[in-house]
Amino acid sequence: MSDGARASIIDGKATAERLRARIGAAVKRLKADHGLTPGLAAVLVGEDPASEIYVRNKGRATEAAGMASFTHRLAADSDQGALIDLVRSLNTDDSVNAILVQLPLPDHIDADRVTEALDPAKDVDGFHLINVGRLSAGVGGGLVPCTPQGCVMLLKDALGALAGLHAVILGRSNLVGKPLAQLLLGENCTVTIAHSRTRNLAAETVRGDILVAAVGRPALVKGSWIKPGAAVIDVGINRMEGVAGKSRLVGDVDFDQAVTVAGHITPVPGGVGPMTIACLLRNTLIATAAQAGLPAPEI
Ligand code: NAD
Helix, strand or coil: CCCCCCCEECCHHHHHHHHHHHHHHHHHHHHHHHCCCCEEEEEEECCCHHHHHHHHHHHHHHHHCCCEEEEEEECCCCCHHHHHHHHHHHHCCCCCCEEEECCCCCCCCCHHHHHHHCCHHHECCCCCHHHHHHHHHCCCCCCCCHHHHHHHHHHHHHHCCCCCCEEEEECCCCCCHHHHHHHHHHCCCEEEEECCCCCCHHHHHCCCCEEEECCCCCCCECHHHCCCCCEEEECCCEEEECHHHCEEEECCECHHHHCCCCCEECCCCCCHHHHHHHHHHHHHHHHHHHHCCCCCCCC
């Protein structure tokens, strides 16, 4: 952008509210037509304050959508076997259609082992290797990680078809960067993944018609790193000290600089974050329908 123009703001909060309303309507139809109430079980190990807040918010959103919410708490010193036993009992509980194990887990627990104990059909975060494999192979029918799914929805809302666009993703985590790359390949983008060992990051990022930052480094991405007119999705959530001892959230993109260069940009907060929860509800609904042998609901 030039001549003092500013990027249009991608309003993730509003998009997520609309999606949640559509999910709520689909839940009502599922109840009326098939007597089914989707159920989401969250498992929390220990007392990490941020995880407590996430799980509480997810529970509220689940109930607001007309779904059943269950929370299971285990002490921080619980052993891995107890957690896996709980996961297995939820796998066979018919009132539970979706299970999430809140990360991070305490150091003595191997998160991969726990994820592999999940029934892939109830793996609402899409982390089980079966779901990872389905996404990588592009065969469909799996559950897709919520944050990358939310990013793609925001991009399609802002840009329409994404085919042929060059997408640069900053960050290669299993949670965000890698699944997002698969989703954007599925949308026929040309995809570059850059990361902590990439040489000359800015030379890569400036090529992106789409630039997604998922690194966890406050304001890493400067205005000069962005192709003029690009769509910028800021996944980062970094808690910084604010005024009067209050904390504030900052993304991975220097918003004040980026907004003068990009064509579209997500704010932090109010961008990707709300979409993550909405996509969790969407996955819960999709999982419930699939388990009942019903077609994927229209949402
Ligand atoms: P992660 O720590 O697992 O991965 C970070 C990635 O960034 C790594 O691949 C690493 O190679 C790369 N990286 C780190 N420093 C870098 C640097 N200086 N230059 C280039 N690349 C660098 O993190 P994650 O789980 O993918 O999360 C990333 C960010 O997104 C975090 O701030 C997290 O809080 C946030 N997040 C937000 C949501 C949401 O709902 N909005 C969901 C998940 C994660």
